[in-house]
Amino acid sequence: MFRKRLNPENRKRFPSDWAEQVKAWRTRDYPLILGLHPGFFLTLGVEDWKSFYPAICLINDEPELAHGILQAQAELSASLAERILAEVKVDAVLFSEPIGGNHGSLISPRMYRKFMLPGYRDILEVVKRHAVPWIIMRTYANTHVLLPEWLELGVNILWAVEAPLGLAMDYRSIRKEYGGDLRLIGGIDADALRGSEDDIRQALEPVPELLEKGGYIPMLDGRVRVDIRWANYCYYRSRLSEIVSG
Numbered sequence: 001m002f003r004k005r006l007n008p009e010n011r012k013r014f015p016s017d018w019a020e021q022v023k024a025w026r027t028r029d030y031p032l033i034l035g036l037h038p039g040f041f042l043t044l045g046v047e048d049w050k051s052f053y054p055a056i057c058l059i060n061d062e063p064e065l066a067h068g069i070l071q072a073q074a075e076l077s078a079s080l081a082e083r084i085l086a087e088v089k090v091d092a093v094l095f096s097e098p099i100g101g102n103h104g105s106l107i108s109p110r111m112y113r114k115f116m117l118p119g120y121r122d123i124l125e126v127v128k129r130h131a132v133p134w135i136i137m138r139t140y141a142n143t144h145v146l147l148p149e150w151l152e153l154g155v156n157i158l159w160a161v162e163a164p165l166g167l168a169m170d171y172r173s174i175r176k177e178y179g180g181d182l183r184l185i186g187g188i189d190a191d192a193l194r195g196s197e198d199d200i201r202q203a204l205e206p207v208p209e210l211l212e213k214g215g216y217i218p219m220l221d222g223r224v225r226v227d228i229r230w231a232n233y234c235y236y237r238s239r240l241s242e243i244v245s246g
Helices: 018-025 049-061 063-087 109-115 117-129 144-153 171-178 190-194 197-204 207-213 230-245
Strands: 033-037 092-097 134-140 157-161 183-188 216-220
Touching (some): 033 063, 033 117, 063 109, 063 117, 134 144, 144 171, 207 230
Parallel strands (some): 033 092, 092 134, 134 157, 157 183
């Protein structure tokens, strides 16, 4: 049933005006990014801590079934990527991996290699065949221990979202560890916007160094929530503009 629902030949997966969109994208003046995979836990149906427990039990008790589910999702992604990239030239592809907590990855690198990397390799074969230059891994919380796995796959841009404060996901530390070949997006603590102007200035402190070394797009590491004061957001944007233009 799961594989049947993931049938890549289902015409409803593409909008009715697909041909018109493809034609418009050929003359675009903005980056176009293709999202490819929802990640380990979302594929297994995890949406909260209540659904986390049965997913972990499934991995332990029925690993072949878990692998089959993950492989079916990968096959869908690879098939759709093949069709899309045959018609559209994109600037980057995006993998999303909400797999971390504040203290680290919720599964081990060994388990990640076993369950996820085979499917990801199938997808990336398609991506590389179509010469897409940039492969983005958008991660959540502390996923530092998995960085070597992604780099081995060919990921060349890290976009760390809602990363905890500390050295593990600090972009200056990651840049020192992995060098300029791993480009970076984000890295500015969004929680600082809930504090004072001093807190915002401190959150922006790494930006000049990262910009100077290149391969970096400064952004907040999370969404701007409703409890953030408008004045704080305006101050953040003003300071960031000054840093970037300077």
